[in-house]
Amino acid sequence: MKASVGVVPILLALLVSACSTSPPAPPAATKTTTASTSQPKSAAPVAAASAKSAPAPTARPQEAVSGFDDASNGLADDPTHEADRTKFDEFEAVADGLGPLYNAQSCRECHQSPVSGGVSQVMELRAGHTGRDGKFQSPEVPINRGAEIVKGRTLINERAICPNAAFPDTDIQERTPETETIRTFRTSLNLLGDGYIEAVADSTLIALAKKQCSGKEGICGSILYVPILESPGKTRVGRFGWKNEHASLLSFAGDAYLNEMGITNTLLPDEVTNLCNSVQEPNDRPGADGLTDIDHFARFVRATKAPSRDAQQAATPAAKRGQALFAQIGCSACHVETLTTAPTGTSINGGKFVVPEALGNRIFHPYSDFLLHDVGTGDGIVAAMPERYGRRVYDISWEDFSVDAYHSTANKLRTPPLWGVRTHSLLMHDGASLTFRNAIVRHRGEASQVTQRFEKLSKDDQEAIVEFLGSL
Numbered sequence: 251m252k253a254s255v256g257v258v259p260i261l262l263a264l265l266v267s268a269c270s271t272s273p274p275a276p277p278a279a280t281k282t283t284t285a286s287t288s289q290p291k292s293a294a295p296v297a298a299a300s301a302k303s304a305p306a307p308t309a310r311p312q313e314a315v316s317g318f319d320d321a322s323n324g325l326a327d328d329p330t331h332e333a334d335r336t337k338f339d340e341f342e343a344v345a346d347g348l349g350p351l352y353n354a355q356s357c358r359e360c361h362q363s364p365v366s367g368g369v370s371q372v373m374e375l376r377a378g379h380t381g382r383d384g385k386f387q388s389p390e391v392p393i394n395r396g397a398e399i400v401k402g403r404t405l406i407n408e409r410a411i412c413p414n415a416a417f418p419d420t421d422i423q424e425r426t427p428e429t430e431t432i433r434t435f436r437t438s439l440n441l442l443g444d445g446y447i448e449a450v451a452d453s454t455l456i457a458l459a460k461k462q463c464s465g466k467e468g469i470c471g472s473i474l475y476v477p478i479l480e481s482p483g484k485t486r487v488g489r490f491g492w493k494n495e496h497a498s499l500l501s502f503a504g505d506a507y508l509n510e511m512g513i514t515n516t517l518l519p520d521e522v523t524n525l526c527n528s529v530q531e532p533n534d535r536p537g538a539d540g541l542t543d544i545d546h547f548a549r550f551v552r553a554t555k556a557p558s559r560d561a562q563q564a565a566t567p568a569a570k571r572g573q574a575l576f577a578q579i580g581c582s583a584c585h586v587e588t589l590t591t592a593p594t595g596t597s598i599n600g601g602k603f604v605v606p607e608a609l610g611n612r613i614f615h616p617y618s619d620f621l622l623h624d625v626g627t628g629d630g631i632v633a634a635m636p637e638r639y640g641r642r643v644y645d646i647s648w649e650d651f652s653v654d655a656y657h658s659t660a661n662k663l664r665t666p667p668l669w670g671v672r673t674h675s676l677l678m679h680d681g682a683s684l685t686f687r688n689a690i691v692r693h694r695g696e697a698s699q700v701t702q703r704f705e706k707l708s709k710d711d712q713e714a715i716v717e718f719l720g721s722l
């Protein structure tokens with residue numbers, strides 16, 4: 251954690267006001283682009299008469315705010331958002347707690363394009379093997395010439411802080427052992443607009459799954475209850491990460507700070523290894539404003555605007571035809587165009603977050619159902635509990651938490667939201683598809699019928715769908 255300066259004293263007050271139900275001003279409509287025309291701009295201001303904690307069920311949903319312009323979606327004022335972004339962009343050093351094992355020095359290294367919080371080409375490596383019981387087993391990775399074995403995680407960190415001057419003989423670089431025969435890359439993900447996804451009620455995702463599973467296409471997304479780290483014992487329907495391993499952006503920030511950067515924090519206070527470790531735990535401590543870095547990261551992500559469409563491309567006849575075909579042949583069964591967030595004032599994340607006005611009752615267009623599906627591309631890897639939820643995960647009794655449910659996801663992946671898909675070129679979880687067409691024809695399993703319909707389309711119609719994807 252770096253000492254914070256300047257803006258800090260006012261941040262706490264701003265946080266409080268950002269989370270209350272009567273924020274100072276609605277997002278400026280002139281500065282933003284919205285992807286859809288379905289909602290008139292003149293929509294009445296939602297719950298203008300400060301709703302306290304009571305949701306306003308009669309309010310008309312408003313469009314989410316979108317745009318790649320670094321500005322806040324209204325959850326925080328712009329100076330606060332900028333200060334939070336500075337934290338997200340900040341490079342950490344060994345003296346701040348970086349490592350001992352890590353992948354990158356800053357959140358932005360992997361979430362940066364086209365603006366901070368977006369995506370990147372950085373991939374991470376995961377591995378494991380099939381155990382004697384036939385189930386996935388996380389890897390055993392020897393470090394320091396075998397003196398220590400790293401266990402309980404599937405991530406293989408690609409950087410290490412030693413050997414160095416202070417620890418010349420300690421060699422902790424992780425390398426994939428031959429025995430870990432299940433191996434995959436996972437691409438980085440876009441975070442812009444994630445606040446809207448977090449604000450979707452569990453019941454919305456559960457209803458989507460029910461509707462799918464009652465159809466005849468063999469498409470049946472599954473939900474997974476995952477721990478809310480800031481609310482021990484509480485779980486929620488997972489929606490973030492390639493395998494839906496988190497439901498809370500604060501939890502994900504804690505997970506990423508430890509596992510990607512090696513910075514221990516209030517949610518994940520234990521280092522992966524104590525070799526070469528010299529900074530006291532947790533590395534991430536509250537600043538003068540009472541907030542830790544992970545608080546700033548979570549508020550930054552919650553306040554980002556959703557990715558906006560390429561308006562020029564979206565207006566072409568081909569992209570418009572592609573959009574219709576996308577729905578017609580059934581891509582939108584999983585890549586659901588439109589969702590609505592829970593009402594302002596709804597308490598989520600085990601009571602640790604109240605949906606603020608900027609995120610409440612918003613219509614947004616993620617092109618995802620946030621459910622797990624087997625589309626024939628699964629990598630066989632199951633989330634390692636201690637890695638994602640901390641070493642003490644099994645000491646806590648989590649509601650609706652089932653290790654078997656996790657094992658059933660070995661070959662499933664969350665439908666990735668297609669908003670912003672034009673901002674990256676390595677597609678699918680492993681980055682192995684280099685064109686939209688290749689990504690589409692790789693879909694098998696639950697998507698088999700839809701893929702067959704795509705393959706039967708004329709070349710022009712197929713191209714129209716590709717043009718549509720390029721507008722998202």
Ligand code: HEC
Binds near residue numbers: 438441489
């Ligand atoms: C080395 C690259 C890397 C770094 C550094 C990194 N991330 Fe990520 N991030 C990823 C990858 C890869 C995924 C997909 C992970 C998965 O599902 O296993 C991801 C996923 C996420 C998600 C879920 C997004 C979604 O919509 O599903 C969030 C939130 C996130 N990261 C936040 C952060 C924060 C906050 C930081 C800084 C503390 C950070 N990340 C640092 C690579 C990185």
Ligand code: HEC
Binds near residue numbers: 576625693719
């Ligand atoms: C059964 C649900 C389902 C259906 C139907 C489906 N998809 Fe997907 N889609 C997924 C899943 C799951 C993935 C992630 C697979 C992976 O990463 O291995 C995915 C990945 C993608 C990607 C890559 C996104 C990225 O960020 O890398 C594109 C593009 C895509 N789908 C387009 C389509 C199109 C076009 C159709 C219709 C022809 C379609 N999908 C039908 C579930 C579905």
